[in-house]
Amino acid sequence: MSEDETAGDAYDEPLFFQVMEYAAHADRDVVDMVSGNPDWEPPEPLRDGLREYADAEPDEFQYPPSEGLRELREEIATRRNVDASRVVVTNGTGEANYLTMARAMERDEGTEFLLTDPVYPYYPGKAQMLGATSTKVPVLESGDPDVDAMREAASAETAAILVNTPNNPTGAVYDRDTIEELHDVAAENDALLLVDEVYDHFDFSGDFESALALDSDRVLVTTGYSKSMAVTGFRVGYAVFPEAYVDAAKTRHMLVNVATTRPGQVAVLRALKETPPTYYEETRAMLRERIDSFTDALDAAGAAYTRPRGAFYVMARFDDFPGTLSNVERLIDEAGVAGMPGEAFGEAYSDWVRFALVTPRADEAASRLADYFG
Structure with missing residues (x-):
């Protein structure tokens, strides 16, 4: 278990930006597998929604309700089986996570977040911004949370347990029993359970079941459409809060952002209503094929790797090649493949490199890695 004393005024620049900047200035062709920017088509109804919005009356170009368009919130609420009053539409899942973490801190029931190791690095970054500490608890070999270790790490100082399922970077999918056990740990320590479900369609x-199924006033769920609709640039996400936490979250959202982009909300609403299930099924099928071919190449390279049960990331470990920033830069320069250093996600997988399979050149990247390490 590792603890990061992250309270303070200085914020570290995410390594994502450093790696992408390095790859962009490389002297050779590089296959970018750094960030989760989907390369596939968004739903056609989403494009239709944008076209229709362009011809709307001028009053439709003005501020939307701060908490989100009523029609969109009602559509979300129906799909999630919650009251629309609990839904706050945000600038992507990133802001939704920030709002839920802020609510956990504002309860004045601890200033620590329990996280998994490895962890999506923006979580400890947000904790740092909120003046909190982060304690990272290594996951099991399967990638699932070590609930016993979480229970041992939790205390009166724990404001919330924050998890992501399907998981970035391990690809683990937490089943209902695991979520219930984490909820019990949170309840035993008067903490909240924050669950980021942005990869729920993957x-x-x-095994995936939303944490909202627990119907608990300790559970706050976040998600968005950046990944599922392949629109990371739209910044449309949302959080579902227990009733007691909604008003303060809306106030913080209004003070920080005023509102969330109106055209993006209109387009997402149209896509929610008109996109058939086959869109998501075909995307998952395409990703399965990429996972198969990419891991086959990793076999040829003699690498160990995680096979994702969800999301679209593969972590790989190469002999005598720990997942440091300097080694990732070597891969860019010498193999022409850009991934994320495992050390960016914590200590437990610091020997690994994470690759995002959201490029049509995934097979080419796999071949380059097989040649480089084989």
């Missing part, structure tokens, strides 16, 4: 295992 479950290959059949």
Whole structure:
């Protein structure tokens, strides 16, 4: 278990930007597998929604309701089986996570977030911004949370347990029993359970079930459409809060952002209503094929790797090649493949490199890695 004393005024620049900047200035062709920017087509109804919005009356170009368009919030609420009053539409899942973490801190029931190791690095970054500490608890070999270790790490100082399922970077999918156990740990320590479900449409295992099914006033769920609709640039996400936490979250959202982009909300609403299930099924099928071919190449390279049960990331470990920033830069310069250093996600997988399979050149990247390490 590792603890990061991250309270303070200085914020570290995410390594994502450093790696992308390095790859952009490389002297050779580089396959970018750094960030989760989907390369596939968004739903056609989403494009239709944008076209229709362009011809709307001028009053439709003005501020939307701060908490989100009523029609969109009602559509979300129906799909999630919650009251629309609990839904706050945000500038992507990133802001939704920030709002839920802020609510956990504002309860004055601890200033620590329990996170998994490895962890999506923006979580400890947000904790740092909020003046909190982060304690990272290594996951099990399967990638699932070590609930016993979480229970041992939790204390009266724990404001919230924050997890992501399907998981970035391990590809693990937490089943309902695991979420219930984490909820119990949170309850035992008067903490909240924050669950980021942004990859909910990318479950290959059949084990995923939303934490909202627990129907608990300790559970706050976040998600968005950046990944599922392949629109990371739209910045439309949302959080579902227990009733007691909604008003303060809306106030913080209004003070920081005023509102979320109106055309993006209109387009997402149209896509939600008109996109058939086959859109998501075909995307998952395409990703399964990429995972198969990419891991085959990793076999040829003699690498160990995680096979994702959800999301679209593969972590790989190469002999005598720890997942440091300097080694990732070597891969860019010498193999022409850009991934993320494992050390960016914590200590437990610091020997690994994470690759995002959101490029049509995934097979080419796999071939380059096989040649480089084989």
